[in-house]
Amino acid sequence: MRTLLRWGLPGLVVAGCVGYLIVTASGASAEYYVTVSELQSHPTTGDVRVAGVVQDGVERSGLHVTFTEKDGTASMPVDYTGTLPDIFKPGITVVVEGTMGADGVFHARTLLAKCPSRFSTQPYTS
Amino acid sequence: MILGYFGAGALLAGVVLGGFSACLAFWAGWRDAPVLTQIARRAFYAAAAMTLLAGVVLEVALITHDFSLVYVVEHTDLSTPMALVAAGFYGGQEGSLLYWTLILGLLGSASLVTSARLGGRVAAYATGILASILTFFLFVLAVVASPFDLLTVTPPDGLGLNPVLRDGGMLIHPPVVLAGFASFAVPFAFACASLLARRADAAWITHTRRFALLAWTLQSAGLLLGMWWAYHVLGWGGYWGWDPVENVALMPWLATTAYLHSSQVQERRGRLGTWNLGLVMVAFLLVVFGTFIVRSGIVPSVHTFAVSAIGPWFLGFLAACIAFSAALLAVRSGAKPDTSVRPAPLASRESAFVLQNLLLIGVAAVVFWGTVLPLVTGMLGGERVVGAPYYERAAGPLFAALLALLAVGPLLPWRHPNRSTVRALRWPAAAAVLTFLALLVAEVRSPAALIAFPCAAAAAATALSEYGRALVRKPQVLVRNRRRYGAYLAHLGLVVVVAGVAASHFGQQERDVTLQPGQSATVAGYTLTYSGGWQRALTDHVEYVAAVRFGDQTLEPSRATYATLGGQALTHVAISTTPVADVYVVLAATNDDGSAVFRIFVNPLVAWIWAGGVVIILGVVLGNVGEAGPVPELARRRITATLPA
Numbered sequence: 001m002r003t004l005l006r007w008g009l010p011g012l013v014v015a016g017c018v019g020y021l022i023v024t025a026s027g028a029s030a031e032y033y034v035t036v037s038e039l040q041s042h043p044t045t046g047d048v049r050v051a052g053v054v055q056d057g058v059e060r061s062g063l064h065v066t067f068t069e070k071d072g073t074a075s076m077p078v079d080y081t082g083t084l085p086d087i088f089k090p091g092i093t094v095v096v097e098g099t100m101g102a103d104g105v106f107h108a109r110t111l112l113a114k115c116p117s118r119f120s121t122q123p124y125t126s
Numbered sequence: 127m128i129l130g131y132f133g134a135g136a137l138l139a140g141v142v143l144g145g146f147s148a149c150l151a152f153w154a155g156w157r158d159a160p161v162l163t164q165i166a167r168r169a170f171y172a173a174a175a176m177t178l179l180a181g182v183v184l185e186v187a188l189i190t191h192d193f194s195l196v197y198v199v200e201h202t203d204l205s206t207p208m209a210l211v212a213a214g215f216y217g218g219q220e221g222s223l224l225y226w227t228l229i230l231g232l233l234g235s236a237s238l239v240t241s242a243r244l245g246g247r248v249a250a251y252a253t254g255i256l257a258s259i260l261t262f263f264l265f266v267l268a269v270v271a272s273p274f275d276l277l278t279v280t281p282p283d284g285l286g287l288n289p290v291l292r293d294g295g296m297l298i299h300p301p302v303v304l305a306g307f308a309s310f311a312v313p314f315a316f317a318c319a320s321l322l323a324r325r326a327d328a329a330w331i332t333h334t335r336r337f338a339l340l341a342w343t344l345q346s347a348g349l350l351l352g353m354w355w356a357y358h359v360l361g362w363g364g365y366w367g368w369d370p371v372e373n374v375a376l377m378p379w380l381a382t383t384a385y386l387h388s389s390q391v392q393e394r395r396g397r398l399g400t401w402n403l404g405l406v407m408v409a410f411l412l413v414v415f416g417t418f419i420v421r422s423g424i425v426p427s428v429h430t431f432a433v434s435a436i437g438p439w440f441l442g443f444l445a446a447c448i449a450f451s452a453a454l455l456a457v458r459s460g461a462k463p464d465t466s467v468r469p470a471p472l473a474s475r476e477s478a479f480v481l482q483n484l485l486l487i488g489v490a491a492v493v494f495w496g497t498v499l500p501l502v503t504g505m506l507g508g509e510r511v512v513g514a515p516y517y518e519r520a521a522g523p524l525f526a527a528l529l530a531l532l533a534v535g536p537l538l539p540w541r542h543p544n545r546s547t548v549r550a551l552r553w554p555a556a557a558a559v560l561t562f563l564a565l566l567v568a569e570v571r572s573p574a575a576l577i578a579f580p581c582a583a584a585a586a587a588t589a590l591s592e593y594g595r596a597l598v599r600k601p602q603v604l605v606r607n608r609r610r611y612g613a614y615l616a617h618l619g620l621v622v623v624v625a626g627v628a629a630s631h632f633g634q635q636e637r638d639v640t641l642q643p644g645q646s647a648t649v650a651g652y653t654l655t656y657s658g659g660w661q662r663a664l665t666d667h668v669e670y671v672a673a674v675r676f677g678d679q680t681l682e683p684s685r686a687t688y689a690t691l692g693g694q695a696l697t698h699v700a701i702s703t704t705p706v707a708d709v710y711v712v713l714a715a716t717n718d719d720g721s722a723v724f725r726i727f728v729n730p731l732v733a734w735i736w737a738g739g740v741v742i743i744l745g746v747v748l749g750n751v752g753e754a755g756p757v758p759e760l761a762r763r764r765i766t767a768t769l770p771a
Contacts (some may be wrong), residue, residue: 011484012479018488018524022495025520030510049511062723063638063714068249082638083714084723086290086695097513 004015033098037074039100049097050106052076069094069106078106085113127194133274134690135181137267143169151254155247155323163250165648170257172747174231177264181228184221184273188214192553194280197221197273203286205666210292216300217287219421219436220273225301229308231656233259237337237375238314244329247752251319259311262443271436289581289667289688289696295355303348303375307413309341310378314410314466316404318451321458325558328393331402335389338406339750343743349375350739357732358699365735368517373497374416377490381409384486386746391479394540400459401483407451414444419497473543485528492520518574526577532617533558533584536592550591570632578628586621591615612749620743626734632728638714642721650728652676652709656731659722669698672713672722683713683724 032044033096036052052069059066064081067090078096088094090113147169154162184197188211193199203222216225224571234256243251267273287296316334320327352375353365366372385405391398469512496512505509533554539547561583561736565576592614596603604611633712639647641656648654656682669686681700688694702709710727717723 014481014484014488016522017492017529021488021520021523022492025492026495026499026512029515029519030499030503030512033509033511060715062640062717063725083154083697086697105311 004072027109033095035071035074036069036076037071040074040076043100045099047099047109050076051093051095053093054088054090058090069096076100076106077104078108080108080111082111084111087113127192129183129187129192130195130274130276133180133187134268134272136176136180136183137264137274140173140180140264141261141268143176143259144173144264146154147173148254148257148261150528151250151257153537155250155254155319156417158247158250160250163253164242164249166253166257167242169259170238170253171235173257173260173264174228174235176226177228177231177260178226180267180274180599181215181224184224186213188212191284191345193282193284195273196275196277198286199277199281201284201287203284203666206287206292207665209297210287213291213296214287215301216304217296218273220267220271221270222304223263224267224273226304226308227260227267227598229305230256230260230263230311233296233305233312233337233340234315237316237333241316241333244333245632246325248316248319248330250327251322252315255315255318256765266436266439270439286666286688289344289686289694290359292666292696293355293359295351297361299348299351299355302351305376306345307375307417309337309344310382310410310413313338313341313382313406317406318454320463321454322453324458326481330743331389331392335386336750338382338385338389338409339746341409342379342386343747345375345379345382346739346743346746349379350736350743353739354736358701365732368496368514370497371420373493374412374419377493377497378412378417379753380486380490380493381405381412384483387479388483391476394471395476398480400455403459404455405483407455411444411447411451412494414440414447416664418444428527430551449694451642460517471542474537475535475538475540478531482528482531482535485524485531485705489521489528492517492524494652496520511640523572525624526574526581529578529581529585533581533588536588536614536617553591554584554587558584576630578624582621582624583630585624588617589617589621591693608752610671612745612747615745617745617749619738619743619745622734622738622741624738626731626738629731630729630735635728636725638723638725640717640721640723642719647724647726649709649726650707652707652728653709654681654709654726656722656724659716667696670713670716672716672724674700674711676709679707681711683711685716686712703733705733706730 007091031047031049033049033051036050037046039050050069052071052075055068055070055075057068061085064079065084066077066079067076068075070076080096080098085094092113095112096106097110097112098106098108101107147166149161150169151166153159154166157707186192187195187198188202189208191198191202191204191211197218197220198214201218202211204213207350212252214221216222237248238253238256239282241252284524313334316330320330320334336762352372356367357365379721382405385402388398388405389427390400390403418437420437421440496516500509500511501542534551537547537550537554537766558580561580562576570576593604593611596611635650637649641647643656646653653676655675657675659670660672660686662669664686667688669684671682671684674681674683679702681702682697683700686696686697686698697712697714700711708729710729712725712727713722714725
């Protein structure tokens with residue numbers, strides 16, 4: 001019993017602290033990860049990450065880029081300033097993180113190329 | 127073509143030999159039959175040899191450009207430099223699994239050779255567990271994800287390695303980190319075996335600890351090289367992104383770091399035996415979990431491996447490993463604690479180690495939750511993800527507590543603290559206060575920085591004061607008690623890493639600038655001038671190089687385009703490193719009017735991270751090399767010299 005108290009009590013205290021940190025931190029900074037159509041059916045004003053495919057008609061000027069991101073049915077315009085991933089081009093899937101503006105344009109803070117072929121090239125087909 | 131059949135045959139032979147070894151070894155352990163153990167061990171060596179053969183075959187196929195193999199076609203082409211063609215071995219899913227299995231076979235064999243001398247049932251069970259793991263990997267390689275699959279039509283050229291991987295880092299980072307992952311299986315096998323055989327002799331503890339140290343060292347080097355590579359290649363000015371791939375490499379490292387500390391308590395005071403075995407087992411379970419997460423593509427990650435059929439297999443393997451470990455700990459850990467040892471006082475070295483363990487596991491829990499959150503919330507509907515802010519908020523306070531403990535813990539005695547303990551604490555306390563005041567004078571107001579830097583200074587003062595005390599009193603203890611002083615060196619290295627991380631985290635400055643040739647930009651007091659750009663053609667790509675003058679150096683950030691890969695681009699950053707700060711230049715875009723867009727970062731003290739990391743590894747290696755080896759298990763030893771390993 002005494003050993004249990006000796007080791008269990010500090011363990012519980014630390015576990016409690018860790019649990020508290022996890023809950024508060026994930027509550028404060030977890031973002032929804034959605035597709036374009038999910039975002040349009042449940043609009044939010046907070047930060048979200050949106051996955052979709054880049055459509056033709058990317059406009060660049062310096063570091064500023066605007067393009068249309070689309071999944072199966074829905075599409076939305078995206079506005080981003082910053083360095084683009086090397087593989088960025090129409091047809092790839094990107095994940096943008098940011099907020100949906102009142103103007104209907106998604107203002108991305110970060111842009112990641114989500115490419116299943118990061119470590120391997122496209123499967124060979126012929 | 128023939129190589130494909132040869133390799134597949136070697137893998138199948140490995141599965142059969144490994145399976146045979148596993149069954150026989152468990153039987154031998156059950157019956158305590160040294161002769162059968164010996165046969166099982168040799169079958170394991172044979173299975174490892176088959177894996178080696180398969181590895182050699184794949185490497186030969188790569189080097190000779192045998193495009194009848196799907197793997198060779200998908201990961202190399204004729205224009206790739208030969209060193210990178212050879213590195214294609216671990217550049218893809220199947221090959222990296224084979225490499226992993228190969229390391230498991232070789233390290234497993236080495237551990238069994240050295241354990242054979244120690245005799246007993248532990249060696250038999252360890253052989254069985256290692257052989258089971260090896261057989262699982264060989265089975266997946268032979269049946270589910272074979273690197274020896276053939277194409278019906280042999281193409282004239284391959285698709286080539288992804289440009290991101292066409293870099294010198296490819297030659298060092300993946301082999302080290304994959305070897306690190308594979309090596310966690312060895313301490314796991316010996317921990318489980320000693321529970322199965324109900325033996326926890328000092329010899330086995332030493333043996334397990336030795337291989338845990340090896341795994342830790344490989345994993346540390348792998349993490350450090352990964353950070354270095356990400357920083358130099360990815361072009362986003364960072365060395366750590368809290369991506370699932372990084373997280374799953376960090377978690378087993380944290381568990382093993384905890385083990386290396388708490389195993390001291392077991393050696394000195396005969397406590398925490400079960401906890402230590404648990405840590406070693408958790409480290410391996412985290413490795414399997416990580417492999418499953420990364421290879422199955424179930425959590426969103428920037429660097430996903432090609433999604434393949436091995437996910438379910440690894441999930442099954444993970445479930446089996448967890449069930450086995452949990453059952454083993456539940457059934458066999460009922461050993462009564464040694465009541466002859468008096469409980470340690472609250473403020474003692476032992477308590478410090480316990481607290482450090484709890485904090486490290488706490489950090490691992492934070493990382494684990496962040497990694498699986500998309501999975502858990504996805505099942506509940508409404509997938510949610512966390513980024514760097516989550517990890518900073520949740521793990522930051524734990525890291526701060528660890529740093530503070532790093533300053534106090536080593537000064538606490540194993541027994542009751544006395545007046546000299548309090549006196550020894552004056553150095554870290556003074557260092558912390560002075561650093562805090564210096565930061566206030568320098569107008570640093572970030573609470574996190576005001577905590578991190580003083581704690582780091584205190585930890586450094588503790589390690590330095592211990593060195594000073596040893597040098598004044600008895601310099602020879604530095605060598606005789608080398609594990610302790612090696613640990614202080616590692617602690618000093620950690621402080622240097624913390625300083626680098628904190629400075630680059632709180633002090634990074636970045637600016638995007640568009641410059642015409644001849645124009646200059648200033649970032650954080652550093653002035654850079656764009657002098658012009660040109661095209662350069664290399665064997666497998668064309669690159670546009672921009673020359674940027676910085677002081678008397680010329681930095682050359684560039685953008686490469688790979689024509690053979692559908693025009694895929696790759697950015698090469700240019701970095702000017704000094705001990706004070708890195709000037710990090712990314713060529714973001716080029717415009718038609720001749721101007722170029724640069725993103726310029728000034729990252730303070732990044733060089734300290736690499737230097738400190740090397741010091742940590744050096745400290746641990748120097749502290750543990752040349753220690754007395756494990757003493758053979760004398761009791762129960764029936765057959766000794768007649769059966770060489």
